[in-house]
Every structure is written in structure tokens, then in C-alpha cells.
Amino acid sequence: MSDKNGPIDFQIIRDMLYNDDAYVKEFCDASVISFSEFKSNFRKNLMEEDLDTLRRTGHKIKPVAKMLKLDPLLSIYEKSKLLLMESDNPGEKKKQYVKEMDDYCEEILDQLHQRVDK
Template sequence: MTTDKGPIDFQIIRDMLYNDEAYVDEFCQASVTSFTEFKNNFHKNVMEEDLETLRRTGHKIKPVAKMLKLDPLLETYEKSKILLSESSDEDIAKMKKKYADDMDAYCDKILQQLKERSENVS
């Protein structure tokens, strides 16, 4: 589900937090930190072909991404794990930058939407 301005449907968050705007705001602020950390670590782990650290990075964000129905994030994460574990060096070299860039772009949309919401509430 999405809103007009990005991938996050804030109604999911409101429903989860009993429409308490203070909790929603706190959740969104914490999510900015979490998604920023994920974005940076994902990019680094994919480019360095560090599958184990990539798994730990994804493990931290997956529950929130599933709850918010951020399917493109989950799909890119899964494709990246498969790429690093099953592909040839040539395939990895071609695709790792694409996956890292795709994730950067998607996380940027998420972060922009979260920051805009925080600014409008404050």
C-alpha cells in the first residue's frame, strides 16, 4: 500500500499504534534512523559482497518492512542475497551496483516520506 507521496501507508502505522499521533511520530522518527542505517549498510554489504553482514542488516529491517508492506525493499534484499550466494563472479559484478542503487533510490523515497511527515507534525 502506498500514499500519494511515497511507498508508506501511514494508516498501517496509525492502526498499529491505536491512532496515537505521538506514538506514530516517535515510530516515524525511529524509522528514519533505522532505514538510514539499513540503506548505508545494505549498499556497503552488497558492494563488498559480504553476504553474512548483508543477512544481519536485512534481519534488522525485515519485520518493519513486512509490516509496512514495503515489497520492493524486501524483493531487492532477497535478490541480492541470491546474487551473492549463487551467482558467478561476472554476474555479481554486473548486478551488485544495480541492486545497491535500486535500494538506495527506494530507501530515499521512504526516508523523504518519513521526514516530510515528521516536519508536518512538528
């Protein structure tokens, strides 16, 4: 079975964690929690147009997202920040970004769950 059936390339994780299955599982378990919290907080912060809290939410996930090369997540996050900084009425755009982030995070979480359940 391929290691790349979704956004995450698990070879990056294995290389980083000395190919130790226990470490990889622990990393995946922690990532499920992190990405679940991020997804929920991103939605709440964007819908409430709370830029400061959105930034704090992003700062928690950005290092892992960069390390795992999850560029779509970073892109949606950056577009959302710009939207709140530049628009007085972000309306439909913020709903679109929430949906994009929800969908992408679901792909990540599905892939992590499959890995953890192996």
C-alpha cells in the same frame, strides 16, 4: 493531504499505534534512523560481497518492512542475497541492486521526513 504519497501507507502505522500522533511521530523518527542505517549497511555489505553481514542487516529491517508492506525493499534484498550466493562475479548486478535500494530507501526516507516535519 493523502497519507499515501510514497511507499508507506501511514494508516497502517496509525492503526498499529492506536491513532496516537505522539506514537506515530516517535515511530517515524525511529524509522528514519533504521532505514538510513539499513540503506548504508546494505550498500556496504553488498559491494563488499559480505553475505553474512548482509543477512544480519536484512534481519533488522525485515519485520518493519513486512509490517509496512514495503515489498520492493524485501524483493531487492532477497535478489541481492541470491546474487551473492549464486554468482562468483556479481559485478554490475550488485551496482544495479544498490542503486535500486538507494532509490527506494530515499523515497521511504523522504516520506518519513515529510511526516516528521509536519
